[in-house]
Amino acid sequence: MTHVAIIGGGPGGYEAALVAAQLGAQVTLVDSDGIGGSAVLTDCVPSKTLIATAEVMADLEVADELGITVHDAEGDVAKRTTVDLGKVNRRVLSLARAQSHDIAERLDRDGIRRVAGRGRLDGTRSVVATLDDGSEERIEADTVLVATGAAPRTLPTAQPDGERILTWEQVYDLEERPEHLIVVGSGVTGAEFAGAYNALGLEVTLVSSRDRVLPGEDPDAAEVLEEVFKRRGMTVLGKSRMASVTRDGDRVTVALEDGREVVGSHCLLALGSVPNTADMGLEEAGVTLGKGGFIEVDRVSRTSVQGVYAAGDCTGVFMLASVAAMQGRIAMWHALGDAVSPLDLSIVSSNVFTAPEIATVGCSQKAVDEGEIEVEQVMLPLATNARAKMQGVQEGFVKMFCRPGTGIVVGGVVVAPRASELIHALSIAVAEKLTVDDLALTFTVYPSMSGSVAEAARRLHHVR
Structure with missing residues (x-):
């Protein structure tokens, strides 16, 4: 049986562990920060939980337009609607812990051995875990995956004190x-x-x-x-x-x-962020570190050392939890001989969780402006969308890029409430090389925000 050792329990690590177990490997996961890593415990899950509360407050901005009174006679919303930040943060941390617990239970059910400790390489096929009591455990493995994530960047002139x-x-x-x-x-x-x-x-x-x-x-x-x-x-x-x-x-x-x-x-x-790659024995083992200490990997997550893979923020490839998870899965598919497609960053969708949200996929406006790719494009304001009017949405648009001649969709931008959900149609179009006519001929609900995606496609229609 192949033995896989994974250092780091974030999305890159735990998703890799699940794939490796599914493919019949014996898996040991070494983690020092808590299952789920920063994505679950200190970054994505907590921040988006906080933002969920903020979204409710932002929605009150158009309450009057919708016939709802939430302010006093002077028009001050805050006097009638207040936020208990302590309560918000307690909910944030509670949800993060619950998500971490759910992931840990899934790992246990799948037979993955978890070791609480700080892992480091000792050679190319050995992982040494320093346990909480100071003792060490050596783990011999056929394949090693490093998925140690990254930490907030600070400066000598700007040192956090944890209070102010x-x-x-x-x-x-x-x-x-x-x-x-x-x-x-x-x-x-x-x-x-x-x-x-x-x-x-x-x-x-x-x-x-x-x-x-x-x-x-x-x-x-x-x-x-x-x-x-x-x-x-x-x-x-x-x-x-x-x-x-x-x-x-x-x-x-x-x-x-x-x-x-x-x-x-x-x-x-x-x-910004700095990778958690210091004092891990990486360079001693021959693993190449690039600028800023990030681990250099190829599109199937291989490092410069045979049998050693890396995934997630410690690689600096594209610092998203979804990319980290995919890098981890790809690493195991490749290492354990399953069918695998190399990581393709051109089909990655991302989202900025502001109000409104900003979601993107595929080619960027910068690439278009700099002549890296030739496209036809349209930008359709949400102001003409019936559902947007009903919900009091004041800003936003759908932007779509397609190739001249073929009409194949190569990118898009959505600025709207829940843009993270609306981008999915464009993500499928980019990944599957659909044309604007494929999107335009697909039924959408009326009224809906997604109707603007189909309308943008119709405006890019190619006469056959």
């Missing part, structure tokens, strides 16, 4: 509402937390070193979101690079490189 200066893993310990939260970093994590806390009624300042929020996302989508942030009262400081973050009692000061200062009660650092 926080990483996104520490915000769930807050019991009281911050008076003024400064979010440093306007990428996906920064934008999501800034939007959520703003919707929960906090004063929020978003510090962005770039000229707009979400610099890595579709520019039209980012423009819509920044306008929404400002309309909802958020202060957005563009082209404002952070120099340092300091604390004096209950005050936090973010100094900018141009000499300005922003003073608040709390600061959330959203500065």
